Amino acid sequence: MSASSGDDITALLTDLVRTLRDLETEMEPTTESGRPRPPTPKELLRFTSDVTIPAAILVLKTNVEALKLLRRALRMAEGRPTSTGSGASEVRRRATTLSKATLTRLDDALTDLQDAVEGRPQDEDARELLEEARELRSDLAEQLAETQDDDTLEGGIDEVPVDVDAELESIKDDLEDAENGRDDDGDGGNDDV
Known part of the structure; x- marks a missing residue:
């Protein structure tokens, strides 16, 4: 070790000791008489x-x-x-009353919902609508059953051959004949059509 590096270490140690003393006085401040400031x-x-x-x-x-x-x-x-306080008891009483009323309404709504799901609504209008819907459904079911029975008796709709082109040609011919008949009656029709 050289003399200059030893002097550097001594200088660093001196600075470190001075810094530690400053920190000590900062942390535990004392007056000159030894008492804390x-x-x-x-x-x-x-x-x-x-x-x-x-x-x-x-x-x-x-x-x-x-x-x-x-x-x-x-x-x-x-x-x-x-x-x-009577205010606290009044608030408690009102809250209890409102809670009971709310629970009663909720119970009524749930009962109505359950009745509607089961097909027995309490409301007269709802009952009439439900009954009308049931009648329409049964009428429709009967009509469908009758239509299926008729189709079965007649051999079914699918078995009747239909020539669409021939039918269109027949309708076109009928229309041309009708127009030609008007021209013959003197309606002033055009022969170039």
Whole structure:
């Protein structure tokens, strides 16, 4: 090891020791008499806003809840109702009434739905519509059955040969004959058609 590298290490160690002492005084500030220094106004304000005020609020809330419990215990010991506000009981009563009414409506709706699914609706109009739909369905089923029976008796519709081209030619001839007949009656038709 050379002398210059030993001087460098000594200089680095000196800087390290000085930095550690500065950190020590920063972390544990003391006055010249050896006592810790008082907090700065900024540190005091931060401690108050972060710790002291929330702790005081928590203590006050705890005391309020403890006093409410004490009041309830005293009322129970005297045999009086434990609820303090008529507003809370009124809200509870209204909520219970509304809940019962809602459940009743829901039960009625479910009953109507079940009756409709089973084919027995409670509503008069719905019953009439359902009955009419059933009658139409049965009439249609009867007509389909009759049509199938007639087709079976006549040999079926598929077995009748139909020459579409011949039928179209026949209709065309009929129309031409009708037009020629009008021309013969003196209606002023055109022979070039």
